[in-house]
Amino acid sequence: MNEKISNWMQVASLRRYTMTEGVSKGLDVIDCDNGCIRFLLNVTKGLDVMQLYHEGQNVSFISKNGFVAQNLPFGKRFEGGMLYTCGLDSVGGREGFEPHGTYHITPAEILTAQCDENGIVVEGIVKSTALCGSHLVMRRKITCAVGENTLHLEDTLTNEGFVDAQYGILYHINVGYPMLDEGARVVGEIEEIIPNDDWAAQNAATALEIDEPLTVRPETCYYLKNKTPAVSLINEKLGKKFTVSYSPDTLPEFLEWKNTLSGDFVLGLEPCSTRLGNEFTYTPIKPAESKKFSVNLTVEKI
Numbered sequence: 001m002n003e004k005i006s007n008w009m010q011v012a013s014l015r016r017y018t019m020t021e022g023v024s025k026g027l028d029v030i031d032c033d034n035g036c037i038r039f040l041l042n043v044t045k046g047l048d049v050m051q052l053y054h055e056g057q058n059v060s061f062i063s064k065n066g067f068v069a070q071n072l073p074f075g076k077r078f079e080g081g082m083l084y085t086c087g088l089d090s091v092g093g094r095e096g097f098e099p100h101g102t103y104h105i106t107p108a109e110i111l112t113a114q115c116d117e118n119g120i121v122v123e124g125i126v127k128s129t130a131l132c133g134s135h136l137v138m139r140r141k142i143t144c145a146v147g148e149n150t151l152h153l154e155d156t157l158t159n160e161g162f163v164d165a166q167y168g169i170l171y172h173i174n175v176g177y178p179m180l181d182e183g184a185r186v187v188g189e190i191e192e193i194i195p196n197d198d199w200a201a202q203n204a205a206t207a208l209e210i211d212e213p214l215t216v217r218p219e220t221c222y223y224l225k226n227k228t229p230a231v232s233l234i235n236e237k238l239g240k241k242f243t244v245s246y247s248p249d250t251l252p253e254f255l256e257w258k259n260t261l262s263g264d265f266v267l268g269l270e271p272c273s274t275r276l277g278n279e280f281t282y283t284p285i286k287p288a289e290s291k292k293f294s295v296n297l298t299v300e301k302i
Contacts, residue, residue, distance in 0.1 A: 093277075
């Protein structure tokens, strides 16, 4: 107890509400603020992170679509957001599958949502099931201490079926302005940069640099081989660093997606279980087996 505090909401807060207007109408949101970072969780969309703020400044990319409640075609509903979880049935664009899978468009069931002197804790489950098919359950736990500058995400995927199953997962973490700006750069203990296609190979020399936005410029993607499981974006103009750290045993790949197109100015820092396209591979999971994934998002002053 603190004699200076009459209500804990003076220090940190958690609010639950439902969006009421426009394309977002019907989305259930958990709005968390720990006094240093504020993050919005989308209960309707897999308990993904809609936005992240550090000391009032936005870190995330939000597409022109905004946060869409309806299940529109992918290009018309992809919001970006701070975290868009891809999987579990597919990742990337594969024929016969929903682009980036169906996890994100599956509502979560909330088990815990609390804020007190011990910090913020939100926990929920998201199910990926099919009649005569798989029975996968993701238990997601998001935590942060009061005043901490890191959001901790812990996922536990369990095969609750009676036969072997498989999955692919990619944590599509999207950085936008003002954290992303011309002159910012991607840093880490990066041992190798592997272009995803010929266009990326032609621009590999500037793979880790953020250019000014242009009206015509194709996106580029690179796989980063990291000696340590952490990649940062440094913005000296803003005086901040954003870092993604992750569990390398269950997320052995890391994809950098750079799109500096005017109006769609975004950097994706994406730990994943598999590469995309022709290199996509599933990971097997046995009955009653669990796989654990961790992703931490940190914003700090430099």
